[in-house]
Amino acid sequence: xxxxxxxxxxxxxxxxxxxxxxxxxxxxxxxxxxxxxxxxxxxxxxxxxxxxxxxxxxxxxxxxxxxxxxxxxxxxxxxxxxxxxxxxxxxxxxxxxxxxxxxxxxxxxxxxxxxxxxxxxxxxxxxxxxxxxxxxxxxxxxxxxxxxxxxxxxxxxxxxxxxxxxxxxxxxxxxxxxxxxxxxxxxxxxxxxxxxxxxxxxxxxxxxxxxxxxxxxxxxxxxxxxxxxxxxxxxxxxxxxxxxxxxxxxxxxxxxxxxxxxxxxxxx
Amino acid sequence: xxxxxxxxxxxxxxxxxxxxxxxxxxxxxxxxxxxxxxxxxxxxxxxxxxxxxxxxxxxxxxxxxxxxxxxxxxxxxxxxxxxxxxxxxxxxxxxxxxxxxxxxxxxxxxxxxxxxxxxxxxxxxxxxxxxxxxxxxxxxxxxxxxxxxxxxxxxxxxxxxxxxxxxxxxxxxxxxxxxxxxxxxxxxxxxxxxxxxxxxxxxxxxxxxxxxxxxxxxxxxxxxxxxxxxxxxxxxxxxxxxxxxxxxxxxxxxxxxxxxxxxxxxxxxxxxxxxxxxxxxxxxxxxxxxxxxxxxxxxxxxxxxxxxxxxxxxxxxxxxxxxxxxxxxxxxxxxxxxxxxxxxxxxxxxxxxxxxxxxxxxxxxxxxxxxxxxxxxxxxxxxxxxxxxxxxxxxxxxxxxxxxxxxxxxxxxxxxx
Amino acid sequence: xxxxxxxxxxxxxxxxxxxxxxxxxxxxxxxxxxxxxxxxxxxxxxxxxxxxxxxxxxxxxxxxxxxxxxxxxxxxxxxxxxxxxxxxxxxxxxxxxxxxxxxxxxxxxxxxxxxxxxxxxxxxxxxxxxxxxxxxxxxxxxxxxxxxxxxxxxxxxxxxxxxxxxxxxxxxxxxxxxxxxxxxxxxxxxxxxxxxxxxxxxxxxxxxxxxxxxxxxxxxxxxxxxxxxxxxxxxxxxxxxxxxxxxxxxxxxxxxxxxxxxxxxxxxxxxxxxxxxxxxxxxxxxxxxxxxxxxxx
Numbered sequence: 001x002x003x004x005x006x007x008x009x010x011x012x013x014x015x016x017x018x019x020x021x022x023x024x025x026x027x028x029x030x031x032x033x034x035x036x037x038x039x040x041x042x043x044x045x046x047x048x049x050x051x052x053x054x055x056x057x058x059x060x061x062x063x064x065x066x067x068x069x070x071x072x073x074x075x076x077x078x079x080x081x082x083x084x085x086x087x088x089x090x091x092x093x094x095x096x097x098x099x100x101x102x103x104x105x106x107x108x109x110x111x112x113x114x115x116x117x118x119x120x121x122x123x124x125x126x127x128x129x130x131x132x133x134x135x136x137x138x139x140x141x142x143x144x145x146x147x148x149x150x151x152x153x154x155x156x157x158x159x160x161x162x163x164x165x166x167x168x169x170x171x172x173x174x175x176x177x178x179x180x181x182x183x184x185x186x187x188x189x190x191x192x193x194x195x196x197x198x199x200x201x202x203x204x205x206x207x208x209x210x211x212x213x214x215x216x217x218x219x220x221x222x223x224x225x226x227x228x229x230x231x232x233x234x235x236x237x238x239x240x241x242x243x244x245x246x247x248x249x250x251x252x253x254x255x256x257x258x259x260x261x262x263x264x265x266x267x268x
Numbered sequence: 269x270x271x272x273x274x275x276x277x278x279x280x281x282x283x284x285x286x287x288x289x290x291x292x293x294x295x296x297x298x299x300x301x302x303x304x305x306x307x308x309x310x311x312x313x314x315x316x317x318x319x320x321x322x323x324x325x326x327x328x329x330x331x332x333x334x335x336x337x338x339x340x341x342x343x344x345x346x347x348x349x350x351x352x353x354x355x356x357x358x359x360x361x362x363x364x365x366x367x368x369x370x371x372x373x374x375x376x377x378x379x380x381x382x383x384x385x386x387x388x389x390x391x392x393x394x395x396x397x398x399x400x401x402x403x404x405x406x407x408x409x410x411x412x413x414x415x416x417x418x419x420x421x422x423x424x425x426x427x428x429x430x431x432x433x434x435x436x437x438x439x440x441x442x443x444x445x446x447x448x449x450x451x452x453x454x455x456x457x458x459x460x461x462x463x464x465x466x467x468x469x470x471x472x473x474x475x476x477x478x479x480x481x482x483x484x485x486x487x488x489x490x491x492x493x494x495x496x497x498x499x500x501x502x503x504x505x506x507x508x509x510x511x512x513x514x515x516x517x518x519x520x521x522x523x524x525x526x527x528x529x530x531x532x533x534x535x536x537x538x539x540x541x542x543x544x545x546x547x548x549x550x551x552x553x554x555x556x557x558x559x560x561x562x563x564x565x566x567x568x569x570x571x572x573x574x575x576x577x578x579x580x581x582x583x584x585x586x587x588x589x590x591x592x593x594x595x596x597x598x599x600x601x602x603x604x605x606x607x608x609x610x611x612x613x614x615x616x617x618x619x620x621x622x623x624x625x626x627x628x629x630x631x632x633x634x635x636x637x638x639x640x641x642x643x644x645x646x647x648x649x650x651x652x653x654x655x656x657x658x659x660x661x662x663x664x665x666x667x668x669x670x671x672x673x674x675x676x677x678x679x680x681x682x683x684x685x
Numbered sequence: 686x687x688x689x690x691x692x693x694x695x696x697x698x699x700x701x702x703x704x705x706x707x708x709x710x711x712x713x714x715x716x717x718x719x720x721x722x723x724x725x726x727x728x729x730x731x732x733x734x735x736x737x738x739x740x741x742x743x744x745x746x747x748x749x750x751x752x753x754x755x756x757x758x759x760x761x762x763x764x765x766x767x768x769x770x771x772x773x774x775x776x777x778x779x780x781x782x783x784x785x786x787x788x789x790x791x792x793x794x795x796x797x798x799x800x801x802x803x804x805x806x807x808x809x810x811x812x813x814x815x816x817x818x819x820x821x822x823x824x825x826x827x828x829x830x831x832x833x834x835x836x837x838x839x840x841x842x843x844x845x846x847x848x849x850x851x852x853x854x855x856x857x858x859x860x861x862x863x864x865x866x867x868x869x870x871x872x873x874x875x876x877x878x879x880x881x882x883x884x885x886x887x888x889x890x891x892x893x894x895x896x897x898x899x900x901x902x903x904x905x906x907x908x909x910x911x912x913x914x915x916x917x918x919x920x921x922x923x924x925x926x927x928x929x930x931x932x933x934x935x936x937x938x939x940x941x942x943x944x945x946x947x948x949x950x951x952x953x954x955x956x957x958x959x960x961x962x963x964x965x966x967x968x969x970x971x972x973x974x975x976x977x978x979x980x981x982x
Binding site: 005009016040081087094107108113114117118137206221233 | 700704705707708709711712714716717718719723776784789795796799800802803805808811812813818826855863912916937941945953961964965967971
Binding site for chain 2: 223
């Protein structure tokens with residue numbers, strides 16, 4: 001038992017090194033000529049050439065812009081819908097609420113990913129193909145978000161609510177002045193989860209975009225990596241590093257908030 | 269919303285820049301690319317030249333990945349009513365495109381028979397169905413053998429003599445295999461059926477009938493072909509066991525992990541630019557006969573477009589397949605110049621004089637046959653691919669795997685007979 | 686007076702429905718209607734130039750049952766779930782216990798565990814492709830140091846699915862760790878002191894006190910992991926495309942392939958209905974078994 005106790009820190013560290021190594025290798029390979037990268041020539045000179053090649057190979061700026069617009073519009077849509085719905089479920093009493101809540105929770109299991117075939121037809125009919133909105137729309141009424149907001153609003157003290165009403169606030173006024181500010185940490189947590197989910201989403205954007213006017217980074221990266229006759233592994237690494245860099249930097253800088261956010265989102 | 273606004277403005281400004289408000293024909297063209305990176309710029313360059321010469325036509329050239337991706341994207345765009353007038357797609361997609369009623373034959377939009385006759389007949393074979401021409405060759409290839417001359421020398425072989433028969437290939441392969449590298453790699457992911465078709469032709473048997481309705485997967489000569497492919501690794505040990513990855517094979521060759529590789533001629537320029545050793549290019553070896561399937565992409569015209577658009581699309585295709593542009597494309601990629609006239613241009617003449625391997629694919633055309641293509645081609649091909657991989661990886665015997673693929677193909681094709 | 690109460694109740698009801706309308710519209714458009722439409726589509730044949738679409742009843746399901754690839758893919762997905770779920774959960778638990786204990790370089794360890802979670806699956810696929818490539822891939826190079834022969838991880842049916850599983854575990858374990866960490870931090874520290882006073886070993890404390898307290902979290906993670914075993918297939922597009930000979934093909938990939946590569950929407954719809962059925966069973970399990978056990982005190 002004691003032996004295990006002693007080596008535990010080493011196991012933990014070993015696992016950490018294994019876990020981070022694919023990333024480190026890709027990072028290292030991205031800055032080296034492919035011959036040096038595949039031969040583990042540790043003394044090889046560093047180079048930016050791969051990034052230059054990768055950058056020239058696709059309209060990355062456009063992809064970045066698309067991904068940025070995508071996560072922004074999804075977030076706006078989600079905030080709007082989940083705030084209203086979460087508030088409705090938390091603070092308004094009406095008949096049929098429980099049935100509706102079960103319906104909403106069902107959506108946790110009817111994954112947009114599984115419904116790609118019919119959702120594609122719906123998006124076509126609504127003229128949403130090849131639009132940022134088309135990529136984001138199926139995710140806006142998020143059951144997870146509604147659930148989160150409902151919990152947050154439920155824990156707001158009744159006195160605050162009543163005080164605002166006495167001052168003559170309308171229902172939406174109360175929501176805006178009292179509940180939304182009180183739930184600020186939940187919004188932050190949810191935003192971080194949502195951003196990382198949609199920045200990384202792939203299958204539905206792949207299906208619903210046909211050209212680069214709306215193609216997000218993940219789809220752009222997969223297409224960049226799949227030309228007919230194969231591609232240089234260092235260039236692929238460079239493109240990969242480029243794509244993950246913004247989110248990774250964001251994560252490393254706001255690491256504490258990030259983990260806290262996921263913690264908060266995880267506690268039901 | 270505030271943060272949204274500048275981006276939206278940028279977008280609007282961007283669109284305004286590329287969309288001058290004048291009446292013109294707008295074309296959308298989907299295309300795949302052979303080697304990653306700068307080739308999209310070559311296409312963009314050719315397109316820009318075309319637009320300059322034809323100010324009334326605007327072309328949106330959309331790079332959509334590999335051939336499968338391109339077909340998927342172009343067709344889903346069409347199915348959902350988005351405009352697309354032309355595309356470069358697999359030469360072998362023709363049956364499916366006709367079946368889905370998506371393309372028009374070139375005979376309907378031009379009576380310029382001389383133009384259609386100007387291409388190599390072998391490259392026209394896949395596009396000619398039911399007496400009409402549905403596809404015009406653009407980035408076309410055959411399979412060629414690349415070999416590492418330095419390794420030939422090291423093994424005591426004549427670096428100017430690549431194997432010309434299967435027996436020689438096995439024999440030389442054995443001499444070339446060391447602890448450090450293999451003698452030969454034939455890729456078996458990506459397009460296994462293509463490599464297999466080459467071997468089958470060399471063994472004297474075609475995989476399908478000319479009308480796209482019958483396959484011959486369970487023919488003894490075909491089974492024997494697959495057994496031979498498998499024996500290269502299992503019996504002779506000159507190729508790695510399991511499948512050989514299509515996408516990373518070029519890099520494996522460049523890193524000296526194999527002395528010979530079979531690959532598309534579309535890889536030629538990339539190999540030339542990156543090889544740190546002396547390499548050669550040769551025709552594939554023969555068993556019963558010499559042979560390789562053609563491969564690569566043809567131009568198609570989509571049905572659902574106006575007459576002006578079709579005329580403009582035709583103009584673009586004629587521009588891009590003209591001898592000068594074909595020569596330019598061939599030099600940039602390694603793909604074949606699609607017409608004899610392309611090889612008569614000064615540019616390509618000078619290039620091939622300095623770099624003779626660029627002529628191998630063309631010379632091999634004499635022995636080339638149409639690439640494997642049937643009705644329901646994606647599924648039939650998938651069945652064949654799986655059979656090949658199952659046999660190479662040892663999950664099934666070649667005879668068993670091919671019999672299953674044949675049965676599946678029969679099921680799929682019976683509906684079309 | 687009673688009128689006033691009724692009026693109030695009516696107003697509440699109107700407010701409630703108004704607040705929920707946008708959500709209901711979106712859910713209907715992108716979840717409920719497509720679900721119904723999927724069932725409908727699965728009952729019709731595929732239209733081609735020669736044969737227009739027609740009602741065929743359950744024929745598409747019959748075709749699916751006759752399709753050996755479907756069974757192979759279903760089996761693959763069961764293996765995928767059976768491998769990735771327990772391993773990710775056990776690793777996540779170990780990670781959380783370590784990241785929550787006093788070990789050196791704790792913040793590095795925690796960051797390392799969690800980082801894969803923020804990467805796109807597609808990017809993860811690219812990173813691991815570099816690992817798996819035979820001959821010059823990282824794994825082979827490391828193997829070569831110990832004299833191991835080159836292994837074609839993605840190119841053999843025996844290893845391809847496992848290679849795909851490994852990437853999923855790598856991506857998932859750190860994510861699940863977070864939920865465990867959250868739960869661990871709610872365990873009052875005096876429990877540990879009490880256990881120490883009682884003379885219980887650390888192992889006994891973990892097993893007798895911590896693990897039972899983590900049970901609700903484990904069940905929550907379990908449901909999420911099951912959903913992920915259907916959903917997480919992006920890396921297939923990079924690593925194997927389902928090959929070799931379908932050895933690593935998973936259901937959702939096969940659905941995509943049928944719908945968008947073979948243009949056979951009815952076949953894809955039939956498969957989707959079956960998957961929705963499985964997910965529905967999972968939902969029932971969540972609502973009626975887990976929630977009852979963990980939430981109603």
